[in-house]
Amino acid sequence: MKNYARVFRGTAFTSKSPTEVHILKEHLFCISEDGLIEKVVAPENPEYQTILQTYQDNLQCLKDGQYFLPGFVDLHVHAPQWAQSGTALDIPLYDWLNTYTFPLESKFSDLGFAKKVYQDVVSTLLANGTTTALYFATVHKEASLLLAKICAEKGQRGLVGKVVMDNPDQTSEIYRDADTQTALKDTEEFILAVNELAQSTKQGIYPVVTPRFIPSCTDDALKGLGELAAKYDTYVQSHCSESDWEHGYVQDRFQKNDAFALHDFGLLRDKSVMAHCNFLNDDDADLFAETGTAVSHCPISNSYFANSVIPIGYLHSKGVAIGLGSDISGGFSPSIYDNARQAVISSRMLEDGVDTSLPAEERGVPNSRITINEAFYFASAGGGESLSLAIGRLEENYAWDVQIIDTTVATAKLPIYDEKEDLHDVFQKIMYLVRPENICEVWVQGEKVHSQ
Incomplete structure (x- = not known):
């Protein structure tokens, strides 16, 4: 197994095409020392549990109601x-x-x-x-x-x-x-x-x-x-x-x-x-x-x-x-x-x-x-x-530039009342309703640059 600088776990939204949003549910994002997404691992991947166990001391897991978006x-x-x-x-x-x-x-x-x-x-x-x-x-x-x-x-x-x-x-x-x-x-x-x-x-x-x-x-x-x-x-x-x-x-x-x-x-x-x-x-x-x-x-x-x-x-x-x-x-x-x-x-x-x-x-x-x-x-x-730069997508070989969105912030809570709500509907609510209060962390090239 490769040596990653940090591993993140959570549900992410990224563009699959100009008209399609790719939903990565509870995926692992393995980040290299130079701040790139070196590996994206789905829950069904045999490596998933091994990576979780190996990096439990250097793992950031999103809480309920939190999501990754590209910066x-x-x-x-x-x-x-x-x-x-x-x-x-x-x-x-x-x-x-x-x-x-x-x-x-x-x-x-x-x-x-x-x-x-x-x-x-x-x-x-x-x-x-x-x-x-x-x-x-x-x-x-x-x-x-x-x-x-x-x-x-x-x-x-x-x-x-x-x-x-x-x-x-x-x-x-x-x-x-x-x-x-x-x-x-x-x-x-x-x-x-x-x-x-x-x-x-x-x-x-x-x-x-x-x-x-x-x-x-x-x-x-x-x-x-x-x-x-x-x-x-x-x-x-x-x-x-x-x-x-x-x-x-x-x-x-x-x-x-x-x-x-x-x-x-x-x-x-x-x-x-x-x-x-x-x-x-x-x-x-x-x-x-x-x-x-x-x-x-x-x-x-x-x-x-x-x-x-x-x-x-x-x-x-x-x-x-x-x-x-x-x-x-x-x-x-x-x-x-x-x-x-x-x-x-x-x-x-x-x-x-x-x-x-x-x-x-x-x-x-x-x-x-x-x-x-x-x-x-x-x-x-x-x-x-x-800009011809490898940014703007949550995919392998792209920079780890992300926003962590918290939909549960008391002063800017998004109207999500069903734990099983369709995730594309959640994505739409994020795009239309998020305010700065909901952006709890921002990372650029694998480094945290903003937090609430």
């Missing part, structure tokens, strides 16, 4: 914007950015202020079951590196980008890179510093090339960032075809959609994740699928700022990788649970339509709805696939 992946977080979450969501995107967001982000030149916000947002996301997060920081190199260090210290798998904004025509003089060359130099130095930090970080810390979006960047910056992504084989993140204003701006500037403009600069690649993407057409979606570019679906934020409902099920059917993003603070909630719920709601509204003056058959977009099973997949396995 969630948040593919779009503006870490500095945690300081303004829940603010000014009733004004247009352009005004929101210039009146609230950019002045706030400019304050992150102050490392003391940055440390307070970044420590809080990383801890908050972990407490909400988010074990991996793809972060936008700010234009400030040192503060962006501080965010990566905080992720490393707190045990969250962090992918962090120093934001590039060098276009004086579309950015405020109080908040932008000094010039194009400084933006590119700072980005390269940031990449090297994070890669060095990653060498001593068990769960993984990754630098991300981050043009904020096309309006904020000059052509030279976009070209230079594409070259840096290729040189260091880094992740890339940006916003793509989010709203009428942003989508229209790019068409006016380049006479093409965001997807093809970004591709021209080398910014669509297998490690690229583009947020929103509400206005992708079929050609754009085909280009995403061809290049391996993933979509971060931000359903709460989209309801406020995207001027549309993205046909997420259709994009996924065309072979585009999909994950979920909170888009703090365009999205007010740090919970991927909340975004999974909104993803289902928005898809139903897209399919059913909203204009009751039209006949029912003309009101919506057919075949648009997704199920909670699909939303769970986007929150976990889909997020892992979007």
Whole structure:
């Protein structure tokens, strides 16, 4: 028998496919020293009792009413914007950015202020079951590196980008890179510093090339960032075809959609994740699928700022990788649970339509709805696939990134009254009703990083 670092016993839910949830009842999860699931053992397996006896001093068994879920992946977080979450969501995107967001982000030149916000947002996301997060920081190199260090210290798998904004025509003089060359130099130095930090970080810390979006960047910056992504084989993140204003701006500037403009600069690649993407057409979606570019679906934020409902099920059917993003603070909630719920709601509204003056058959977009099973997949396995990382599934050779859900917490008890209730019904109740109080432990790469 192999020597495992730790063994866990309990019932788990994980995605079998985009539409199917695999229920692993009272399985054993054997975890290696490097935090991977080395073996999953069913109760009927002859090794089951032997492992239980061998590891009784290093065994964690779930209590009645507790379940394992994979840690969630948040593919779009503006870490500095945690300081303004829940603010000014009733004004247009352009005004929101210039009146609230950019002045706030400019304050992150102050490392003391940055440390307070970044420590809080990383801890908050972990407490909400988010074990991996793809972060936008700010234009400030040192503060962006501080965010990566905080992720490393707190045990969250962090992918962090120093934001590039060098276009004086579309950015405020109080908040932008000094010039194009400084933006590119700072980005390269940031990449090297994070890669060095990653060498001593068990769960993984990754630098991300981050043009904020096309309006904020000059052509030279976009070209230079594409070259840096290729040189260091880094992740890339940006916003793509989010709203009428942003989508229209790019068409006016380049006479093409965001997807093809970004591709021209080398910014669509297998490690690229583009947020929103509400206005992708079929050609754009085909280009995403061809290049391996993933979509971060931000359903709460989209309801406020995207001027549309993205046909997420259709994009996924065309072979585009999909994950979920909170888009703090365009999205007010740090919970991927909340975004999974909104993803289902928005898809139903897209399919059913909203204009009751039209006949029912003309009101919506057919075949648009997704199920909670699909939303769970986007929150976990889909997020892992979007990042090409072995995360988001409770399977052998995947990282032990888990949430332990307690459905019996007195202040947030789930309505489960029958011990023999169908476990898929229990899963649905978890996905729709869990609050942070129910997330009693969170583990990343085999290490406990949060407990109630």
